[in-house]
Amino acid sequence: SDIETLIRALPKTELHLHIEGSLEPEQMFEFAERNGVDLAFDSVEDIRAAYEFNNLQEFLDLYYQGMSVLQTKQDFHDLTFAYLERVKVDNCRHVEIFFDPQGHTERGVPFNDVIEGILSGLEEGGKAFGITSHLILSFLRHLSEEDAFKTLEQAEPYLDRILGVGLDSSEVGHPPSKFERVFAKAREMGLKSFAHAGEEGPPEYVREALDLLKIDRLDHGNRALEDERLVKRLHDEKIVLTSCPLSNLKLCVIDDLKDSPLKIMLEAGLKVTVNSDDPSYFGGYLNDNYIAAAEALKLTKDDILTLVRNGIEGAYLSEDRRGHIL
Numbered sequence: 001s002d003i004e005t006l007i008r009a010l011p012k013t014e015l016h017l018h019i020e021g022s023l024e025p026e027q028m029f030e031f032a033e034r035n036g037v038d039l040a041f042d043s044v045e046d047i048r049a050a051y052e053f054n055n056l057q058e059f060l061d062l063y064y065q066g067m068s069v070l071q072t073k074q075d076f077h078d079l080t081f082a083y084l085e086r087v088k089v090d091n092c093r094h095v096e097i098f099f100d101p102q103g104h105t106e107r108g109v110p111f112n113d114v115i116e117g118i119l120s121g122l123e124e125g126g127k128a129f130g131i132t133s134h135l136i137l138s139f140l141r142h143l144s145e146e147d148a149f150k151t152l153e154q155a156e157p158y159l160d161r162i163l164g165v166g167l168d169s170s171e172v173g174h175p176p177s178k179f180e181r182v183f184a185k186a187r188e189m190g191l192k193s194f195a196h197a198g199e200e201g202p203p204e205y206v207r208e209a210l211d212l213l214k215i216d217r218l219d220h221g222n223r224a225l226e227d228e229r230l231v232k233r234l235h236d237e238k239i240v241l242t243s244c245p246l247s248n249l250k251l252c253v254i255d256d257l258k259d260s261p262l263k264i265m266l267e268a269g270l271k272v273t274v275n276s277d278d279p280s281y282f283g284g285y286l287n288d289n290y291i292a293a294a295e296a297l298k299l300t301k302d303d304i305l306t307l308v309r310n311g312i313e314g315a316y317l318s319e320d321r322r323g324h325i326l
């Protein structure tokens, strides 16, 4: 269709992507083999068949299991390079990706190997495919704030190569308030802050992310729509939201793509963007998310242009690079 052609042709950004969630089943086998890891699956088909989730936690259980094949600096480099190679096909020009260091240090993989592998993948892939990038260190919210502080400390030698901190994993029962101090510390260190909120958690978690964590961008934010005053605030403060349509569908945050919050957010004048979250697990990369949402929500060309523009304006791009993309 015309819309699909437009989506493919436009230069885009991706602002909500967990690099470990780009691990394809084929790579999972490759890394397992070269690292001598035993996989709980016999084939790529078995892995794909297991990707049926009723909620966030069911996904997270497989996501943490899957990332256990990532062990060396080379693995993290290869994973990151492959992601850039894949989104280059989608005409993606700039990415701001999350990584979950605690998912690796917990298993005995050194923090330095994780971040150095990802940074070299971003650098090498960036040059090869013409994609600029930023890296965001995300804390696992089901772990303690003390553990997050330790992780932030490990990041100190790399501060000039980290854009900010994020907050992900199991949301309900782990409100932003649990991480108020470590986010304040990160801010003092010159880092930006981001948080997943309102994916499964209540509007109150979104308010806490704004008031207590002082986030620079809101990841998901679906349930903010339940609170009219909060919507007005997101509008007035021009908060950028990273929406992930196929993720919402696969995690049963919505029952149907027609219920994606994208359209309502656009109509409310919010700075909403389209992203893939964990493309290997949710069945689609950046353009797949745009195309599926456009079809389900009957988005117009103007809607697509607004979404893509929001993704460029909501990114931490240099003026030079922004001008180059626009």
Ligand code: HPA
Binding pocket: 018, 021, 056, 063, 168, 169, 170, 196, 199, 247, 277, 278
């Ligand atoms: N939500 C929370 N934690 C996550 C996600 C998500 O969509 N993806 C990876 N970790």
Ligand code: ZN
Binding pocket: 016, 017, 018, 168, 196, 219, 277
């Ligand atoms: Zn996410």
